[in-house]
Amino acid sequence: MSYATATQALYDAMPIPLQEVFVSAAGWISFRKRFGQAFQTAFTELQRTDLHSADQVREDQDRRLREAIRSATTTVPHYRDLFRREGIDPASIQSVEDLPRIPMLSKGEVQDNPESLRSLSYSNRKLISVQTSGTTGT
Numbered sequence: 154m155s156y157a158t159a160t161q162a163l164y165d166a167m168p169i170p171l172q173e174v175f176v177s178a179a180g181w182i183s184f185r186k187r188f189g190q191a192f193q194t195a196f197t198e199l200q201r202t203d204l205h206s207a208d209q210v211r212e213d214q215d216r217r218l219r220e221a222i223r224s225a226t227t228t229v230p231h232y233r234d235l236f237r238r239e240g241i242d243p244a245s246i247q248s249v250e251d252l253p254r255i256p257m258l259s260k261g262e263v264q265d266n267p268e269s270l271r272s273l274s275y276s277n278r279k280l281i282s283v284q285t286s287g288t289t290g291t
Contacts, residue, residue: 215248222246224272231262231269 154162164175202213225232226243236243241254263270271280 211248218249218252219247224274228272228274229270230273231258231266234269 164172167175202210205213222243226236227233235241235256239256245251246255258270
């Protein structure tokens with residue numbers, strides 16, 4: 154019996170007042186997932202930067218890019234090896250204008266060695282494997 158089927162069977166067996174409590178609890182859990190800490194952090198950041206000038210937005214983008222490059226080259230084996238092999242100093246990537254210096258990731262690289270694209274800072278237990286029916290991009 155699937156989780157959804159078991160949950161529905163449990164719900165159906167409950168008296169109406171308990172069903173109302175169950176629905177309220179499920180709604181609260183859904184609300185917390187949707188509008189929890191990650192949402193609040195993103196919303197606060199949006200409010201902080203909403204009225205920034207174009208120059209301020211670009212500075213923020215460049216700062217975030219530098220953080221992403223630093224993280225990728227220290228925790229993702231593919232990017233650590235790529236930067237070493239290409240002789241690119243991660244600290245030299247300062248803005249979006251520097252991005253063309255980084256070789257594009259190919260479909261074959263992803264298919265041949267997907268594990269090398271996983272950040273070592275995440276536990277395998279926290280990862281969820283999904284498949285899409287999207288296009289191949291060719």
